[in-house]
Amino acid sequence: MPVxxxxxxxxxxxxxxxRIGGPAELWxxxxxxxxKEATSAPFRIxxxxxxxxxxxxxxxxxxxxxxxxxxxxxxxDRDPEQWIGAATPVPGLVRRAQRLGLSGLEGLxxxxxxxxxxxxxxxxxxxxxxxxxxxxxxxSIGGRIxxxxxxxxxxxxxxxxxxxxxxxxxxxxxxxxxxxxRVEARLREVxxxxxxxxxxxxxxxxxxNPAGDSAGRLIDVAGLKGLRVGDAMVSLEHGNFIxxxxxxxxxxxxxxxxxxxxxxxxxxxxxxxxxxx
Ligand SMILES: Cc1cc2nc3c(=O)[nH]c(=O)nc-3n(C[C@H](O)[C@H](O)[C@H](O)COP(=O)(O)OP(=O)(O)OC[C@H]3O[C@@H](n4cnc5c(N)ncnc54)[C@H](O)[C@@H]3O)c2cc1C
Numbered sequence: 001m002p003v004x005x006x007x008x009x010x011x012x013x014x015x016x017x018x019r020i021g022g023p024a025e026l027w028x029x030x031x032x033x034x035x036k037e038a039t040s041a042p043f044r045i046x047x048x049x050x051x052x053x054x055x056x057x058x059x060x061x062x063x064x065x066x067x068x069x070x071x072x073x074x075x076x077d078r079d080p081e082q083w084i085g086a087a088t089p090v091p092g093l094v095r096r097a098q099r100l101g102l103s104g105l106e107g108l109x110x111x112x113x114x115x116x117x118x119x120x121x122x123x124x125x126x127x128x129x130x131x132x133x134x135x136x137x138x139x140s141i142g143g144r145i146x147x148x149x150x151x152x153x154x155x156x157x158x159x160x161x162x163x164x165x166x167x168x169x170x171x172x173x174x175x176x177x178x179x180x181x182r183v184e185a186r187l188r189e190v191x192x193x194x195x196x197x198x199x200x201x202x203x204x205x206x207x208x209n210p211a212g213d214s215a216g217r218l219i220d221v222a223g224l225k226g227l228r229v230g231d232a233m234v235s236l237e238h239g240n241f242i243x244x245x246x247x248x249x250x251x252x253x254x255x256x257x258x259x260x261x262x263x264x265x266x267x268x269x270x271x272x273x274x275x276x277x
Contacts, residue, residue: 001190006034012054012063012275015046017112018203020250021054022276027062030069034169038064044275045167047117048089052205055276056250066116068269070169073138078102080175081135086116086168090123098187103178104133106186110194116168121273123157127190131155133187135174139166148172158208158271198235201244206257207268215268216240229255 006028006167012021026046027038043062044054066228072089076096084093090105090113097105107128111118118130119137134150150171154161162168168178207215219225219239227234228245235241242256254277 006030006038007062010063012058012125015063015065016049016052016054016203017055017201018244018248018253019201020056020244020248020253021049021052022056022250023060024058024061024063024225026065028065028067029258030067031106032140032143032169035064035066035140035169038062039140039143039165039167043263045116045120046110047086047114047120050112051117051121051271051273053203053250053272053277054255055272055274057276059276064167065120066114066167066169070116071114072170075235076100078177080177081172083138083170083172084115085170086114086119088115089113090115090118092221094187096173098183099180101177101179101183102175103183103186104132104173104175104185106190107132109187109190112198115171119168119171120160120162121158122160123158125190125193127193130159133174134171136172137162137168138172139163140169141166145169170203183217196237198241198243200235202235203272205240205271206242206260207240208271210268214240216266218264219260222260222265224263227256227259229253229259232256234260 009023010026013019029035029038029230043064046063046065066087070085072085072088073092090111092188094105107124111123122131137148216239224234230250231245231248234241
């Protein structure tokens with residue numbers, strides 16, 4: 001059966017939390033057959049766009065987004081080892097796990113990702129990362145569906161070594177039965193640690209923490225909070241957040257990143273994924 005065309009031209013700024021990014025061809029897919037078709041030419045896979053800095057010129061490759069059919073929030077139940085679709089929003093998963101009394105996702109509180117993006121970045125906090133709660137991954141690789149045990153994948157700090165060209169379509173979680181009250185108490189702890197993070201448009205932490213230190217502290221000590229290029233600014237609340245005050249461009253953000261790096265004793269490693277540079 002022919003696969004229907006699911007592509008349209010968009011501005012990627014409408015798909016990133018920084019609200020920055022130029023034009024691209026977006027393929028929003030609802031079936032594995034559509035995913036196979038969409039990934040048959042050079043592509044990039046888009047999650048919730050919460051860790052992306054996209055060029056003002058956009059990207060040449062197809063941008064593939066898993067649609068609502070890959071969102072399992074409605075069927076998420078008490079089974080601690082269930083399969084969850086990669087387009088399921090992490091905030092909803094964390095909240096629903098709490099209500100069901102399932103523990104393991106608390107460290108992801110406040111991460112505005114979808115599950116696939118969280119796995120690709122091994123998202124988390126010092127309270128735990130997504131890789132702590134994974135049993136198995138299902139990926140589409142060149143349209144072929146493969147399953148991999150999570151312990152066969154290398155996960156590091158904000159990093160996962162997924163098979164090249166692999167799109168995570170679902171993941172089987174490994175949660176621990178607990179009670180809603182206990183999970184809620186843990187969430188409060190995580191929430192308290194997040195206090196002080198800006199609510200303005202951002203892409204989360206810009207830089208990875210160097211071993212034994214915090215990038216935010218280094219930026220703060222260097223007196224860089226409030227530093228600005230156009231509408232891009234180092235957050236006044238948290239030195240490792242760069243915020244878009246309104247109409248920042250990718251060029252503004254890059255200018256600001258360069259200023260920051262030049263004023264630090266040693267350069268920091270960027271945590272964001274760069275598209276189209
Ligand atoms: C306010 C704010 C707070 C944040 N706090 C945290 C935090 O506490 N901890 C933390 O770790 N991060 C945090 N982040 C950063 C961000 O949420 C994470 O990096 C997250 O994992 C990105 O997921 P995403 O779905 O938005 O992916 P995207 O940003 O869309 O994509 C990120 C990468 O994942 C790849 N990808 C996406 N989906 C798939 C898939 N299905 N299969 C394979 N690859 C895929 C993309 O190609 C890209 O390379 C924060 C961001 C914001 C805006």
